[in-house]
Amino acid sequence: MMEAADLVVAYLEQIGVEFVFGVPGGAIEPLYNALARSARRGGPRSVVARHETGAAFMADGYARETGRIGVCCATSGPGATNLITGVACAYENEIPMLVISGQPSLHLLGRGALQESSGAGIDTVAMFRTCTRYSALISHPDQMENQLVSALLSAQQPTPGPVHLSIPVDVQRSQLKSGPSYDLAHLLQPGSAVDDAAVRQLQAQLAQAQRLVVLIGSGCGEAIELVIELVERMAAVFVVTPDAKGFISPRHPLYRGVFGFAGHPSAVAAMNDKDVDLILVVGSALSEWTSNGWSESLLNDRLVHIDSCEAHLTHSPMARLHVRGRIRPVFERLLRTLRRDSTKEIAVGEKRRFKKISADDPFKSPSAGAPIKPQYLMRELGWRSPPDTRFLVDSGNSTAWAIHDLAMHDHRPSAGGWMRVTMNFAPMGWAIGGAVGTALANRKVPVVCVTGDGSLLMNGQEMTVALTEKLSVVFVILNDSALGMVKHGQRLAGAEQIGFELPVVDFRLLAESMGIPGHVIRTAEDFESLDLDAILRNPGPTVLDVRIDREEVPPMGLRLKILGTAK
Structure with missing residues (x-):
């Protein structure tokens, strides 16, 4: 016999989950009891956030x-609704997630129980249905296992995303006769279905292509080394979407930059090249930011769209060919042919686009004591961090500056990527919590959160979780006493200047009040004097309050163009 809540934890352990992030409360108490029992035997344990x-x-x-x-x-109730912003973000970015919310006991539903959120009142199951792949109320203990397994399978297949189960407290406490009946780890193994006929058509088109550009999207993580090999064997060039920059080395000689929000003119030029006769888009939904505002240079009959998700392929009806299938097996098939009979050579001798920032670089503040330029900060932060550093970048100005200017060492391909941003839903403060989760998942690598003062004021309390867990996370705060993207967007659009001001906050003092060491950085000289290596090795978080030049305009023209407000 075991409690239903213990069955949930047993399945999490079976699939290798180590942590459950949340905030406890009466309606979820049995799950926390199960996690406490699990932690004592070395299984999944709870990590208490400061806000859901x-x-x-x-x-x-x-x-x-x-x-x-x-x-x-x-x-239940507000605890569940507080989760929704983070869950919606995961949904838009196709991140697999199990979301569990509590409910009062079944016999109390519909009677005005405290924080009830069933269909009789505030219906959280219905709320989550719009931002999950699966959302259900478990209304009987006999439903628990089948609903849980169905939800977890839906989180991974066919398109990843969050799933939600609302479990009344008495159902969580109910006694079940046995433990897990399914080998869920086996069931969650990804399939390898590939449209072989479409792959054969693509092989024929690659054989005829004279000039090729490959746009690498966020779905390429598991196959990035294969995609790059195809680029090299075809003597092609490649660009990346903003959320895929972290998969590649920005120093690769065939790299032409980021195509999309805050991207590079060199990437646009590569896509606009009239001599290019074939463009491969790999693993991208082609949303506003990842398609450069649905650029005509991309969305035309030169396009071949490769993706595992049919919904993504519907965004490119003009493409000459759609190839549906997991990216890795698709490229394994393509490379078998190229390795056998490719006559093209890898391009050599091209100048590398990125170089080490020199002392007289124009991004550096021109005189002692001048405010630090965010471009300079991004470049130097990247160069001075170890090659395995994970950067999580928040919404707002932080995203624009990092996409455009964060440069790194010559990286080996990584399925997770060295730089992570959130597209589409893009909530402020995502990177703060995301950095904590990343650091818990991998204590062997440094984690850097690049965020803004607006985001920090929204979600900065989560830094104390990094302190509690002794995580090596550096929180780099671009502090301009403003909602910077709002401020600059209003100025560029000629709109009213309203609602962007924030108070001047000394985040070093805020951090120190939490027990976290902090530094205030006002100039390039201040940043250069930091012992960043020691900070990144610190077994705990550190805050860098960077007073950036408030007048430096981020590369956000695409956003204004789409809004129709650019002057």
């Missing part, structure tokens, strides 16, 4: 780093 939204962000960061399902939980 932060818990969902942590589960997101954990899933991105490990490739496993992230798990978060909350009590």
